Amino acid sequence: MSDFTPLRSVLYMPSSNAKALEKAKTLPVDAVIFDLEDAVAPDAKPAAREAAAAAVSSGEYGRRTLTIRVNGLGTEWHDDDLAAAAQAGPAGVVVPKVNSADEVRGLVAALEKAGAPDHTKLWAMVETPQAIFDVRELAAASDRLAVLVMGTNDLVKELYAEHVPGRAPLLTSLSLSLLAARAAGIAIVDGVYNDVKDTDGFLAECRQGREMGFDGKTLIHPGQIEGANEAFAPSERAVEDARGILQAWEDGKGSGVVTYNGKMVENLHVESAQRTLAIHDAVRALED
Structure with a gap:
């Protein structure tokens, strides 16, 4: 494991927020997802796309793993997002709602057609019932797929479930995804915790994710970084x-x-x- 890359803390940062992008340069986070999707208003997406590409190319983020989350397949922004991300050459391009092995192969082909360098990998978000049913084939669909990212908020919505301590409604989905990632030999990071003021609940979910076998956790606030870093590092x-x-x-x-x-x-x-x-x-x- 000499080339192991820590992914204990993976922070979403809205690419439309210049202050947030600047702040990310100083945070003790393992990885940054420059977001073009949920955190960016429709009229701000073109400028956010340029800002994310510039951030990745800047060389100002030290050893942090840098990725760009594009808008999903079928949206009006997806093709331009994917092309810009490929040309910027981040460590990963995060794609929401990837549902099948065929979609993985199509995304990889699109990245390669757009000129993505070899080090730019695909990070596939698993956040629908269809993806869960097909996750084993999805995870093994391409050598360019490096990370599964759990989209637990969307999974809760799609299942008509509720966010509850212990995440009982999600345990089947989390476990199947973990099994698929380990069988394919790729990394997998847990979903976000929504209540940034509930430190105890967040840390409990970090412990649960670590005990299950996740490599780290996606985060929505810098205040969650320290807890994730500690939980997902060996004591x-x-x-x-x-x-x-x-x-x-x-x-x-x-x-x-x-x-x-x-x-x-x-x-x-x-x-x-x-x-x-x-x-x-x-x-x-x-x-x-």
Whole structure:
């Protein structure tokens, strides 16, 4: 995992807001989504498109992962958004409401036709019942698809469900999407938490997402960054245990049975420990 990129905190920023774009340069966030969709009024979309492309090309955001969320397939802005994003060359182009493997392949073809560089990947938002039913095929449809982004607000709307603590109405959708991402070997980030004043609820949802296996969480406010960064990074105890497991494994070569703190150590524990340390090292490098 030497090329691991942390995605603990992924912040939506409206590309029509110059102050927000400037502020993003100073925030301790892993990734920024320069938004051209929900956060931008229709008459502001052309100017926002230019601002997002300029931000990506500016070189002023340090090691943050930069992406652009375009307007969805079938909207009047989609084709121009996709072409501008491809030419700007961000780390990812985020597309809302991607419903099928065929749509993934069509989006990839459009990016390539528009001249997107090899490092510009597709980030597909999973936010409809159709996408959930087809998520395994969707996630594996192209090597250029790098991240699934959960659109939990739209999923709640489409299911006629409610936002409740613990997210019981969404657990099936979240779990199926996680399974699909892991089977395809790609990253997946959790949906947003809407109440920016409810810190306890936000942190509880971060813990739930981390325990389920998400790589990070999409955010709607800078005040949520610190909590997400902490929740989705290995704790000091986890790092200490990972180092201990690897040392015990090295020390116990040839002995048949290896233990650490009284627990048996097998290959799967070693692989998990190596992943923990790779994430820890990548986070440290980003923060430094």
